[in-house]
Amino acid sequence: MRMSELSERSGVSVPSVKFYLREGLLPAGERTSANQATYAASHVERLRLIRALIEVGGLSVSAVRAVLAAVDATDMPLTWAFGVAQRAVSRPPAPPAAAGGAGFEVLQGLLRDQGWEVDDANPGLPVAAGAVDAYVRLGHDNLLGALPAYARAASIIAEADLAAVAAAQDRPGMVQSVVVGTVLGDALLAGLRRLAQEDASRRLFPAPPAAPDSKDALC
Amino acid sequence: MRMSELSERSGVSVPSVKFYLREGLLPAGERTSANQATYAASHVERLRLIRALIEVGGLSVSAVRAVLAAVDATDMPLTWAFGVAQRAVSRPPAPPAAAGGAGFEVLQGLLRDQGWEVDDANPGLPVAAGAVDAYVRLGHDNLLGALPAYARAASIIAEADLAAVAAAQDRPGMVQSVVVGTVLGDALLAGLRRLAQEDASRRLFPAPPAAPDSKDALC
Secondary structure, eight states, X not given: OOHHHHHHHHTOOHHHHHHHHHTTSSOOOEEOSSSOEEOOHHHHHHHHHHHIIIIITOOOHHHHHHHHHHHHOTTSOHHHHHHHHHHHOOOTTOOOOOTTOHHHHHHHHHHHHHTOXXXXXXXXXXXXXXXXXXXXXXXXXXXXXXXXHHHHHHHHHHHHHXXXXXXXXXXXXXXXXXXXXXXXXXXXXXXXXXXXXHHHHHHHSOOOOOOTTHHHHHO | OOHHHHHHHHTOOHHHHHHHXXXXXXXXXXXXXXXXXXXXXXXXXXXHHHHIIIIITOOOHHHHXXXXXXXXXXXXXXXXXXXXXXXXXXXTTOOOOOTTOSHXXXXXXXXXXXXXXXXXXXXHHHXXXXXXXHHHHTTOGGGGGGHHHHHHHHHHHHHHHHHHHHTSSSHHHHHHHHHHHHHHHHHHHHHHHHHHHHHHHHHHSOOOOOOXXXXXXXX
């Protein structure tokens, strides 16, 4: 297909397609003349992934480049691909862990209790430790009581993540699933947490019954 | 205490303190002369909360104002305070749910299966539905297999959230816990998810053993 059709089918404007070509995120098409090239269905797929990573995942162009390299390096162990996806996903509300703060120590204790084997460079460590630091700094140590339950929930989530990845049809599909699931999964979980909180708070803290005449007032 | 000590104890610069006073986020101090006022320990606490919401939670000044109003309205049912906190927390990587997309339908089915009672206006609904839409659009329907496990995990998290809130000493403390826990909890969970994923991927997808001579090459 020509550039115009590629733009139409992918929903990405022609100037953006040209930008991704220049940046090397999108492989060049097959040249048919000095000014023309032809593109394949794989270009449409790649453009959809690029837009999802940028618009949905909030990734920078250089982060997208790193993720796409992991998608294309089909000889990379999946454990590494997880690491690349994890490092690429910037989490804007990530509080920085305080040097000498309680967070890292609390997290190390949690990892020991759970028997989790993780690298010191796992990007989740400073994010989680920073949140713990902020709880303590704000005087909300009571919220740390939820940590063991959070860890149990995180295990359930991670097992489901891995099973979903393993269900992908082929190896490139598995690596893509890791990337997409890491980026979108945080939003999905944050949304489900709010839904579950509302349901739980309705049961635990029922709203006071409406005053008897409040319904009449609406008539 | 005077303004300079308030700044020092809270770690917030004098110009920022003045800005928060002007914006009405921080209550005025007790006036001791035409140019001077004195501040209490409650001002230090309030400043720490403001900074946490802005720097850690990424909230705008108007979102902080809404959250602080919920903290101060001690006659507000906790269910409502949850709603205010939930709506205030902007989640930048939240994908917009597509009109007519499959996301809302998938979510409604999930809510029915879980027996969750939630308002149509719950802010988690478009966030979660948007993530589902994006999975489908990108051809990663396989990741939807993780949804029931995610919902189970979200229930565990929400129950722990509510229990931690209920353990706060007094009503204002409970409302503050809702706000802080909603804002920081997403980051904590995202961090723990990455740690649990690494542990699970090490067990499920072990890295290939190093080549026999690779160790020697390092000597």
